[in-house]
Every structure is written in C-alpha cells, then in structure tokens.
Amino acid sequence: MSLVHHTLLWSMTRYFVANATVASNTIRHGILLDETRGQPVTTMAHQQHRIIYDLYALFESSDRQILRTFDLTTTQYAVLLLLDADYGQRLTDLSTRMVCERSTITRIVDRLERAGLVRRVPDMIDRRSARAVLTRAGVERRADAYAAHARMLERRLSALSETEQHQLAHLLEKLRTGLRQEL
Secondary structure (H helix, E strand, O other), X not given: OOHHHHHHHHHHHHHXXXXXXXXXXXXXXXXXXXOOOOEEOOOHHHHHHHHHHHHHHHHHHHHXXXXXXXXXXXXXXXXXXXXXXXXXXXXXXXXXXXXXXXXXXXXHHHHHHHOOOEXXXXXOOOOOOEEEEEOXXXXXXXXXXXXXXXHHHHHHHOOOOHHHHHHHHHXXXXXXXXXXXXX
C-alpha cells in the first residue's frame, strides 16, 4: 500500500473514530473495515484505481497469452509498434516513449535483434546514437501479432456499445493526459 493510500486510510480512520460513526465498521490494524465485506472502507478514487488496476491485469494477461504465440513479450510488442523499417527510432527516444530506463530498452532491442526482428543502424544526425529499425521479419511478425491482438481486443471490448467505447476512450485519454502532467 502506498504512503498516500495509507495516509488517506489513516485519516479516514481517525475521522470515523473521532466522530463515532463507525457503527457497522471495525478497526483492525489501524484500518477501518466495512463489516459487510471485510474490506477497507474506500473512496471513489480507491474504487476507480482498483478497477483500472484490475482491467490492466486482465488485459495484460490476455495480451501475454496472444503474444506468446508470436514469441513476443508485451514489452517487445510495444517496442515493435513504435518502430518502422525505414527510419526507426533512437534508443533514447524509445526509452522516453516507453517510460522506462535506457538500459531496459537496450536489453529489449538486444533480444529483438537476436531474434532477427530489429537491427541497429547509425543515426545520421547524431553519430553517437543508434537507431532501431524493423527488419522484414520484424515487419511481418508485428503485422501478424497486431492482427491477432486486434481480434482479441475487439472481442474483449464487445461488452461495451460503440458509443460507450468512444466515451471510455475520451475519459481514459483525459485521465492519461492529467497523469502525464504530474510526471
């Protein structure tokens, strides 16, 4: 549990104890629990965070399952989606776009290069840098994985109408923009 979550729960606990509104709730180990569920009393933000986390875990699991058939990890697939066969990307730019350390991108590109999906080429603008570009095999593997992944996503998101999918996309984009501003 993060410090913010712990602090929020602690503040809520102190408030409820001070105001004697604990009625159907119990305090265990400093955390206010809802007696009916045996779970911590949560805010709307906690509930939304939990839903987003659960959705991430569900999508990640199905992504791993689909991509395993193409001998790719989810991170390798994400890198392949950012590359092309002509110009590619500098490794430093890839690390920024993937929100990960440069050493992590180096290891991922090393593995993709060993698999014959990516090759490194010198950067014409900055000779100290290398660019990662897709090989023909990388273009083909990415296309095949993309098609299978798209079919899986269509199936998974079919629980929502087209209008609901547009609304969800709008709200998630708004949330992502706000979170990026905090980084």
